[in-house]
Each structure stands twice: as structure tokens, then as C-alpha cells.
Amino acid sequence: MDYNLFGNSGLNISKYALGTIPFSGTKGFEKVSDMDQETANYMVDYALDQGINQFDTANLYAKGDAEIVLGKAIRNKRHDMVISSKTGFPLTDNPNDVGATRINIESSIDATLERLGTDYIDLYYVHCWDGQVPVNETVQVMNDLIKKGKIRYWGVSNYSGWALAKTHTLAVENNMMPPIAQQIYYTPESREAEYELLPAGKELGIANSIWSPLGEGLLRVK
Amino acid sequence: MVPLGRGATTGKITRNKKAEPGTRQGNGWPEPYIxxxxxxxxxxxxxxxxxxxHKATVPQVVLAWLRDRPxxxxxxxxxxxxxxxxxxxxSYNLKLTDEDISQITDLTALEPIYPLWHRAMNSYDRASNAEKVYLDAYNKLMNSKSQDI
Structure with missing residues (x-):
């Protein structure tokens, strides 16, 4: 397995990462999988054994249950795992439980850390662009979380090219930490990330991490 | 490392066969947009x-192609x-040939939406380094198509 520094950061990550959408397979994610804790533990062990050090989750996956399963699978391996999670999609009807706002990000990270059973995560993504909140608010709160030691780095996911550049520029022009990675959808069937996102990430020092490389199961063909 | 092609796949979506129950696509997952x-x-x-x-599987070919994309x-x-x-x-052990890679890349070539066709055609030299590989592909696609009107 090859390792590289993730974007313009000191975080060393494996080329392959283990995703956790199928962990648990409950709370609306029954179509994705039906996975028990023992299998999840095996997956973490096997991935680590194969040199994979990156484990990705989100509060969206099984509405928090995937984080609980990943958290139990950490056992005594926390130091060897680079763990990322995400927030932004609504999980409740509370109008403040959504988006890239200070109130949602601050409450989401605490819930995520509790479910994972860890004091910090390595990388925290905004799961989708929020055009209803000032970018400055998002950048500020992510930098605050870094200062509090709750996250080490932050990133974005599913942004448009201009939104990525706006976010990055606003951060660096104000001497704040910009996103170090973006998680984006890219498969041979769907290559639109080449238009803007992939070259923008490279030019900005934002690592390009690909979610669902098999097209959400579309390319899992015999 | 497990030998290539050992894993049993379950999806089997092809022109002649719908996604099977017990898979994400066969279970009616709404994404992605095709x-x-x-x-x-x-x-x-x-x-x-x-x-x-390569005595490999389709997912392995996809992953091998994707991880080496620019x-x-x-x-x-x-x-x-x-x-x-x-x-x-x-799939990390699967090494595709240059021909395999270009066949997949050419079949799925992106249409250069504006301003990319214009920039590829007229100001390629002033492009950022990270995007030149994509502009090359747009020029290749445009040159391969008849523009006679």
C-alpha cells in the first residue's frame, strides 16, 4: 500500500481507505447492508493488516449507528487509525440540526465523538455545500474545533468548484486553516469531477478523496 | 494478499440482467443518477x-483504473x-496495461462543456498544470469528431 501526505497537510494516509456506509445497515440504510459487529471488527483488522490506515464515516450513515459500530471496532487500535466523519445532512426535524452552521457543527461533533468513543477525529468533513450560511462561519467553527482538539483537520464534500475555491480562499486570506481534503464522486461512468473538482483540489492543495468508486454498487458487476 | 478474482460478486447488472435483490442497486437504492x-x-x-x-473482476478493474487517474x-x-x-x-495488485486504460478512458471521454472546449482550443498553454491532462483529452475528443457543417 502506498502512503502520501493528504493535501497540504502533514497527515499521512493510505491510497485506499475503508468506508463505513455498510456498517450496521439500520435506520434507513437496510438497502445498503445488514452487517454485524463481528464483521465490522474483521473489516477494520483486515484493512489495517493490508496497510489501510484511513477509516471514513459520517453521522448520516445509518443515522449514527455506523459511527457506533466503527467506534466499537476501534478497540485498542485508535493510534493506528486515521478517522474521518462528516456532518451537514439533516437527521432530525430541528431546523438547527442541518448544514454547515456553527450550531450544527458544534453539536454534531460532540455527538460523533461520543458515538465513536474517541476524544478526537483526524478529519471532519462538511458533507455538502451550505449556501445559506456565511462561509466565514463554517471556516471559523472548523478552526475552533481544531483549537479545542476535537478534530485535527477539516475538509468538504460534494462542493461545486467555485464553492471549494471560495471556502479555501476565505480561510487562507484570514490566516485560518483551509480544508485539506474534499471527498467527491468519481467513477468511469461519471467523470464530471474532472471538469473542476479534481484540478481545483490539486491546485489548491486540497486532497482528492473518491467516495463510492463503484458507483454505489452500480459497477459491482460480475 | 488475496489472489485477484477470488471474491464472489453479487451485483451482475448488465444489459441483459437487472440488479439482483440483496444488492444495493437491486434493493431500490435511488442513487446514482445514470x-x-x-x-x-x-x-x-x-x-x-x-x-x-486479467482473471480479475469488474470492480477490481474499476478500482485499478480509478486509483491511477490524475x-x-x-x-x-x-x-x-x-x-x-x-x-x-x-485490486491494489492489479496492474492494467496502457491499452486497457486508454480503452476505458476513451470510451467514457467527457464532453468539453464551455468554457473548457474554448480554453482547450485557444489558451491551452496558459492553463494550470493540474488541468492540462484534461484539456489534452478534450482536444483529442474534439479532433476525433467531424465538425463539417
Whole structure:
């Protein structure tokens, strides 16, 4: 397995990462999988054994249950795992439980850390662009979380090219930490990330991490 | 490392066969949006040919192609069972030939939407370094198509 520094950061990550959408397979994610804790533990062990050090989750996956399963699978391996999670999609009807706002990000990270059973995560993504909140608010709160030691780095996911550049520029022009990675959808069937996102990430020092490389199961063909 | 092609796949979506129950697509998962179903089926045919040549699986060919694309830093794999996990990770040992790669890349070539066709045609030299590889591909596609009107 090859390792590289993730974007313009000191975080060393494996080329392959283990995703956790199928962990648990409950709370609306029954179509994705039906996975028990023992299998999840095996997956973490096997991935680590194969040199994979990156484990990705989100509060969206099984509405928090995937984080609980990943958290139990950490056992005594926390130091060897680079763990990322995400927030932004609504999980409740509370109008403040959504988006890239200070109130949602601050409450989401605490819930995520509790479910994972860890004091910090390595990388925290905004799961989708929020055009209803000032970018400055998002950048500020992510930098605050870094200062509090709750996250080490932050990133974005599913942004448009201009939104990525706006976010990055606003951060660096104000001497704040910009996103170090973006998680984006890219498969041979769907290559639109080449238009803007992939070259923008490279030019900005934002690592390009690909979610669902098999097209959400579309390319899992015999 | 598990040998290539050991993992049992379950999806089997092809032109002649719908996604099966017990898979994400067969269970009625709404994503992703498939823009061009014909292209998708042609891609599956090609991926199956490449996979057979390497005694690998279609997912392994996709992962091998994707991880070596320009500017891709990391690929997040997921699996619903141990077999898929082994299959996915074993793809790291699959080395596609230049011909395999260009066949997949050419079949799925992106249309250069504005301003990309204009920039590829007229100001390629002033492009940022990270985007030149894509502008090259747009010029190749444009040159391959008749523009006689």
C-alpha cells in the first residue's frame, strides 16, 4: 500500500481507505447492508493488516449507528487509525440540526465523538455545500474545533468548484486553516469531477478523496 | 494478499440482467443518477472483457483504473461482506496495461462543456498544470469528431 501526505497537510494516509456506509445497515440504510459487529471488527483488522490506515464515516450513515459500530471496532487500535466523519445532512426535524452552521457543527461533533468513543477525529468533513450560511462561519467553527482538539483537520464534500475555491480562499486570506481534503464522486461512468473538482483540489492543495468508486454498487458487476 | 478474482460478486447488472435483490442497486437504492444508460452498458461490456483478460473482476478493474487517474489521492472502498472486502483490496495488485486504460478512458471521454472546449482550443498553454491532462483529452475528443457543417 502506498502512503502520501493528504493535501497540504502533514497527515499521512493510505491510497485506499475503508468506508463505513455498510456498517450496521439500520435506520434507513437496510438497502445498503445488514452487517454485524463481528464483521465490522474483521473489516477494520483486515484493512489495517493490508496497510489501510484511513477509516471514513459520517453521522448520516445509518443515522449514527455506523459511527457506533466503527467506534466499537476501534478497540485498542485508535493510534493506528486515521478517522474521518462528516456532518451537514439533516437527521432530525430541528431546523438547527442541518448544514454547515456553527450550531450544527458544534453539536454534531460532540455527538460523533461520543458515538465513536474517541476524544478526537483526524478529519471532519462538511458533507455538502451550505449556501445559506456565511462561509466565514463554517471556516471559523472548523478552526475552533481544531483549537479545542476535537478534530485535527477539516475538509468538504460534494462542493461545486467555485464553492471549494471560495471556502479555501476565505480561510487562507484570514490566516485560518483551509480544508485539506474534499471527498467527491468519481467513477468511469461519471467523470464530471474532472471538469473542476479534481484540478481545483490539486491546485489548491486540497486532497482528492473518491467516495463510492463503484458507483454505489452500480459497477459491482460480475 | 488475496489472489485477484477470488471474491464472489453479487451485483451482475448488465444489459441483459437487472440488479439482483440483496444488492444495493437491486434493493431500490435511488442513487446514482445514470446520465446515459447505453454508455453504461457499453462500459460494463468493456470492463468485463478487461477483467476476463486479467482473471480479475469488474470492480477490481474499476478500482485499478480509478486509483491511477490524475489527481486522485485516495479511494474510499466499502464492502457489505468479507468477500467484497477481500476483492476490493486485492485490486491494489492489479496492474492494467496502457491499452486497457486508454480503452476505458476513451470510451467514457467527457464532453468539453464551455468554457473548457474554448480554453482547450485557444489558451491551452496558459492553463494550470493540474488541468492540462484534461484539456489534452478534450482536444483529442474534439479532433476525433467531424465538425463539417
Amino acid at each position: 446520465k446515459n444508460l447505453d454508455l453504461f452498458y457499453n462500459l460494463v461490456d468493456l470492463l468485463q472483457d478487461v477483467a476476463a483478460k 489527481n486522485v489521492d485516495s479511494v474510499v472502498l466499502a464492502a457489505r461482506n468479507k468477500e467484497q472486502l477481500h476483492e476490493n483490496i486485492a
